Amino acid sequence: MRRPQHRPGLTQVAERGAVRVVFLGGLGEIGRNCACIEVDGRIIVLDCGVMFPDPDMPGVDLVLPDFTYLRENAARVEAVVLTHGHEDHVGGLAYLLRDLEVPIFGAEISLGLARNRIDEAGLSGRARYVTVADGERRMVGPCEVEFIPVTHSVPCSFALAFHTPQGIVLHSGDFKIDLEPVDGRRTDLARIGALAAGEGIALLLSDSTNAEEPGFTPSETTVGATLARVFAASAGRRVVAACFASHIHRVQQVIDAAVGSGRKIATLGRSMAKNVELAQRLGLLTVPPGSLVEIEDVDRLAPGSVCVISTGSQGEPMSALSLMATGDNKWFQVADGDVVVISAHPIPGNEWSVGRVIDELHRRGAEVIHSGTDAVHVSGHARQGELRTMLSVARPRAFVPVHGEYRHLVHHAGLARRMGVPGDQVLLCEDGDVVRLDESGISRDGTVPAGYLYVDGTIGDVGHGVLRDRRLLSEEGVVMVVATVDLQRKALTGRPQIATKGWVHAPEAEELLEDASAAVAEALVEAMNDGAHDVEVLTRHARRALGRLVNERTRRRPMIVPVVMAV
Numbered sequence: 001m002r003r004p005q006h007r008p009g010l011t012q013v014a015e016r017g018a019v020r021v022v023f024l025g026g027l028g029e030i031g032r033n034c035a036c037i038e039v040d041g042r043i044i045v046l047d048c049g050v051m052f053p054d055p056d057m058p059g060v061d062l063v064l065p066d067f068t069y070l071r072e073n074a075a076r077v078e079a080v081v082l083t084h085g086h087e088d089h090v091g092g093l094a095y096l097l098r099d100l101e102v103p104i105f106g107a108e109i110s111l112g113l114a115r116n117r118i119d120e121a122g123l124s125g126r127a128r129y130v131t132v133a134d135g136e137r138r139m140v141g142p143c144e145v146e147f148i149p150v151t152h153s154v155p156c157s158f159a160l161a162f163h164t165p166q167g168i169v170l171h172s173g174d175f176k177i178d179l180e181p182v183d184g185r186r187t188d189l190a191r192i193g194a195l196a197a198g199e200g201i202a203l204l205l206s207d208s209t210n211a212e213e214p215g216f217t218p219s220e221t222t223v224g225a226t227l228a229r230v231f232a233a234s235a236g237r238r239v240v241a242a243c244f245a246s247h248i249h250r251v252q253q254v255i256d257a258a259v260g261s262g263r264k265i266a267t268l269g270r271s272m273a274k275n276v277e278l279a280q281r282l283g284l285l286t287v288p289p290g291s292l293v294e295i296e297d298v299d300r301l302a303p304g305s306v307c308v309i310s311t312g313s314q315g316e317p318m319s320a321l322s323l324m325a326t327g328d329n330k331w332f333q334v335a336d337g338d339v340v341v342i343s344a345h346p347i348p349g350n351e352w353s354v355g356r357v358i359d360e361l362h363r364r365g366a367e368v369i370h371s372g373t374d375a376v377h378v379s380g381h382a383r384q385g386e387l388r389t390m391l392s393v394a395r396p397r398a399f400v401p402v403h404g405e406y407r408h409l410v411h412h413a414g415l416a417r418r419m420g421v422p423g424d425q426v427l428l429c430e431d432g433d434v435v436r437l438d439e440s441g442i443s444r445d446g447t448v449p450a451g452y453l454y455v456d457g458t459i460g461d462v463g464h465g466v467l468r469d470r471r472l473l474s475e476e477g478v479v480m481v482v483a484t485v486d487l488q489r490k491a492l493t494g495r496p497q498i499a500t501k502g503w504v505h506a507p508e509a510e511e512l513l514e515d516a517s518a519a520v521a522e523a524l525v526e527a528m529n530d531g532a533h534d535v536e537v538l539t540r541h542a543r544r545a546l547g548r549l550v551n552e553r554t555r556r557r558p559m560i561v562p563v564v565m566a567v
């Protein structure tokens with residue numbers, strides 16, 4: 001029997017036993033990872049992340065997945081499961097919980113990291129957290145879910161195996177195959193192999209971030225060796241180490257290197273302090289007693305006894321490290337001879353900001369050690385060798401690459417085909433695509449809305465219109481005209497006032513502004529004489545007259561803002 005290729009309709013419910021995977025984010029971009037696993041029409045949400053904005057999204061703080069599908073099917077959503085605690089996987093929960101009240105399953109640290117934003121949003125009361133342990137298999141909504149340990153750049157990450165009526169759907173989560181991880185918790189290939197050898201894996205969804213990179217990502221412990229070397233070579237000097245606050249293993253290695261070279265440690269940046277506290281409480285971070293000091297106290301220590309662990313490795317403008325670079329950090333001033341280690345790699349899009357921070361730190365006389373100068377960072381994602389290992393161990397009958405920009409997905413799909421997954425069972429999907437799994441394998445099953453949802457401050461969605469305006473303002477500036485008309489006399493009460501920002505430099509503009517004012521006045525009088533007598537119509541005339549003159553004389557198209565008032 002042939003199925004229709006496209007089955008539109010948001011509230012489409014799969015028939016009994018059918019399994020659908022709905023991709024809401026993360027396929028075609030790094031960030032805002034979110035998918036639905038649907039069994040018998042009952043929905044489990046897999047991760048709910050944010051994306052950090054591109055430079056062409058002025059004033060946008062975050063980008064969320066499109067929640068339309070989840071909202072319209074809220075009654076069918078039964079749970080959220082988390083692979084791990086990175087922002088691109090949990091940062092959207094604070095927004096999703098406004099619409100849905102469902103339990104959230106995850107490792108304790110993942111839930112702890114997710115909580116930060118949820119509590120900030122004042123939604124603590126709506127969140128119900130369910131802690132799961134390594135290897136645990138339990139009912140979550142419509143099916144059993146198994147939480148399989150994987151190694152990644154945040155502790156206690158999981159791959160998730162969904163035991164569905166159509167077989168096992170395995171989601172790799174973000175992973176690497178680190179054979180000597182800092183905490184000894186390796187990616188559980190043996191369990192994945194056992195699932196493959198038993199029931200078999202019907203569908204594998206796997207992390208594509210590093211699918212273009214040949215070989216294997218080095219072990220996290222190699223960074224520890226480099227850090228120890230850097231700290232030893234920096235004897236007698238203060239060391240600042242910046243890394244992701246959630247990268248507890250990296251923080252551990254910085255602490256080990258610092259303590260090993262006789263230093264005390266102070267944290268800088270709110271999330272660093274929070275996460276160090278959280279990880280210590282959960283037994284995931286070991287700090288020798290007496291090693292932690294307050295940041296206020298580091299000035300009292302000898303330079304060779306100081307290590308500051310800081311946030312801001314991505315060059316974020318208001319972060320601890322950026323403020324240090326500009327001399328605006330009230331807790332810590334970078335001085336001549338300090339050593340700054342940036343133990344991270346810029347996320348695509350952040351290279352420019354990180355470069356500027358490095359430059360400024362040099363101006364202050366610091367020595368800066370970063371991933372371009374030393375092996376002070378390794379990725380948390382699998383390269384081709386590890387992706388092939390995963391495919392080889394899991395032996396999936398069908399495959400969809402996830403978590404990556406489009407080119408990463410294409411490369412990963414190619415790997416899967418070369419590893420023997422049948423060509424028609426490797427689907428290249430993007431945000432909004434729906435995949436159906438049944439006894440004959442996977443096939444496309446229509447699409448759902450999956451646009452970007454822009455967040456600015458506490459405003460939910462700033463919308464495409466606002467963003468278009470901001471781009472126009474940033475590129476062309478604005479010209480505003482204010483005119484007051486006397487409708488009775490069909491005349492203006494004075495000259496229209498023109499104000500501009502970011503358009504043309506004032507002295508050259510003087511004549512232009514005069515002419516613009518005159519053109520608007522003329523257009524308004526003419527319109528009134530032609531019978532126009534409402535402000536809205538007159539506003540349109542003012543806009544047209546001003547726009548035409550500006551465009552003719554400057555060949556630019558700034559934003560035109562006319563304001564016409566009547567007396």
Ligand SMILES: [Zn+2]
Pocket residue numbers: 084086152153174
């Ligand atoms: Zn991650």
Ligand SMILES: [Zn+2]
Pocket residue numbers: 033086088089174403
């Ligand atoms: Zn991720």
